[in-house]
Amino acid sequence: MxxxxxxxxxxxxxxxxxxxxxxxxxxxxxxxxxxxxxxxxxxxxxxxxxxxxxxxxxxxxxxxxxxxxxxxxxxxxxxxxxxxxxxxxxxxxHVGVLAFRADLLRKYGFGNPPATWTELERMALRIQEGERAHGNKDFWGYVWPGAAEESLTCNALEWQVDEGGGKIIESDGAVSVDNPAAIHAWQRAKHWIGWISPPSVPEYRESDALGAFNSGRSAFLRVWAGEPGGDSSQQDSNLHVTIWGTGHQVGEMAITALPGGSVSRVGTLGxxxxxxxxxxxxxxxxxxxxxxxxxxxxxxxxxGEIHLFVAKPALYDVSSSNPDTARAIVIARPTRFDSRDYEKVSREYFGAVHAVLTGEKRASAAAFELQKNLVRITGQQPGLVARE
Missing domain, CATH: 3.40.190.10 (Periplasmic binding protein-like II)
Known part of the structure; x- marks a missing residue:
């Protein structure tokens, strides 16, 4: 070039x-x-x-x-x-999506990919147990990047918003992390580790998770997908996604929107x-x-030289503000309000979540400390969601 x-x-x-x-x-x-x-x-x-x-x-x-x-x-x-x-x-x-082994879903009787995290847990466990019984002892249901890096901020933001726990920093500047919904979302992710996700997931970078999935050692993967930028004036409000990455995949891969929680279904904008x-x-x-x-x-x-899989129809609506578990929307990290402080905010956030995943801190204690630190960094007030 x-x-x-x-x-x-x-x-x-x-x-x-x-x-x-x-x-x-x-x-x-x-x-x-x-x-x-x-x-x-x-x-x-x-x-x-x-x-x-x-x-x-x-x-x-x-x-x-x-x-x-x-x-x-x-x-x-x-x-x-x-x-x-x-x-x-x-x-x-880019936007966060769920890649899955379509061949394994069919093999174990699932007609559609999971629309909620509860459904993902059920499918991941069943496929994991079945594959291990057939000799694939290193097989896990769900892999995702859990290392203390920016990718964890993106993952945890999705979990938190799914449960109605806020967007870390709201459009009015309020800090929203110390609330029951966010705490529940982090605890759920911690529960995955050693159950449907590898014990080493808190050390996984994005390349580690992709490698495990590509090599046939997982049924589901949280990954980035996207489309070219440039002249986007002709793009509609729907995002047609393409997985970015390289390498050969074992089995038949497909992608769908990330599962949702009790409130919404979202994918982080990147x-x-x-x-x-x-x-x-x-x-x-x-x-x-x-x-x-x-x-x-x-x-x-x-x-077709830079993608692994194109998903149609569109999975995400980039204009909607009323998500539901049937249609996902794109959410942004809190850079628009605190663009100069974002690096500090993200490091504090993924550090707190990582401490929960590793068991270093209880989720409630990590959320309480994180909220204090983010209020100090941003100079804003805490959100109004009450603690349990």
């Missing part, structure tokens, strides 16, 4: 290597690069949750790509337009954008590279 871009434009590229695997480690790496000013990178692939923290170091792209600025889907505008600036162009839009350093001396050339990357990704998507 670099050679093709240079042939087309005469612009030479240098790719910076050594990028860490974990999201917040990548953020620290990008911050150090941006501190190099004009000597640092010019075009960056950035997680959408970073944009509020990096906005002062990123170029406003509207003068260079006015057509793309007007084509960003409304559901994504608040993530990419910050302080009146278009700080990045959506490159990949994604990455293409941004340009404010210190770049070549903004026009940078804009040409951004357009090139968007075009190449869309071409690869249309050729």
């Amino acid at each position: 670099s050679a093709e871009f240079t042939t087309q434009t005469g612009i030479r590229l240098e790719n910076i290597r050594g990028v860490p695997a974990e999201t917040l480690d990548q953020l620290s790496f990008v911050r150090k690069l941006l501190q190099q000013g004009s000597e640092g990178p010019e075009v960056l692939e950035v997680d959408e949750t970073w944009l509020g923290m990096l906005k002062d170091d990123l170029l406003d792209l509207r003068p260079y790509m006015p057509d793309l600025a007007h084509s960003i889907a409304p559901a994504l505008e608040s993530s990419y337009f910050i302080g009146g600036k278009l700080v990045a162009i959506p490159y990949q839009n 994604g990455v954008g293409l941004a340009v350093s404010k210190y770049s001396k070549h903004p026009q050339e940078d804009a040409a590279l951004v357009r090139f990357l968007l075009r190449k990704q869309l071409e690869s998507f249309e050729k």
Whole structure:
């Protein structure tokens, strides 16, 4: 691709290597690069949750790509337009989904994938017991990333919202983590460990969970899916999802929306954008590279080169505010309200949840301490949901 871009434009590229695997480690790496000013990178692939923290170091792209600025889907505008600036162009839009072994569901008599966590537990246990009885001793019902990383924030947010436990920080700024619904959601996830999920799940990164599923050692997997960004003006309010990843899968894989709890059924919004350093001396050339990357990704998507499975019809509604357990919606992490403090908020949140998963802390004690810490970090008030 670099050679093709240079042939087309005469612009030479240098790719910076050594990028860490974990999201917040990548953020620290990008911050150090941006501190190099004009000597640092010019075009960056950035997680959408970073944009509020990096906005002062990123170029406003509207003068260079006015057509793309007007084509960003409304559901994504608040993530990419910050302080009146278009700080990045959506490159990949992601959402949390459930991958499952369709062949195993049929084998054990299940006509449809689970719509609730209770259904997932029942199906996962039955398939797990059956596969182990047939000699697959390392088989588990459900695998998911439980390491103390950003992916756990996404998982736990889904669990919490499913039970009506709030969105960590609400639209009015209230902190909502210390409540019976959130505590119940974390306790349920802890109960999975050693029952339908491996005892080592609290150490699983996303690649570990994907590897276990791909190798035929699990019936269900929490994973990211998505679609190309770029010109999203023609996209409707439904998200047609495609699993991002690589590798060969054992069995017949399919995907569906994540299961729901007693209140709703949701998937966390994710994604990455293409941004340009404010210190770049070549903004026009940078804009040409951004357009090139968007075009190449869309071409690869249309050729079927970057996906493992396409799910139709759409599984998520990105515009609805009234979820039900038959139709899932997309929820955002609390970056819009506290964009500068989000890194601190997320580290506190996934640290507290991880302590519950490992048994280091009781869920009620972890929620109480977390709420105090988030109130201190954000300067906001706690939510009004009473403790048990």
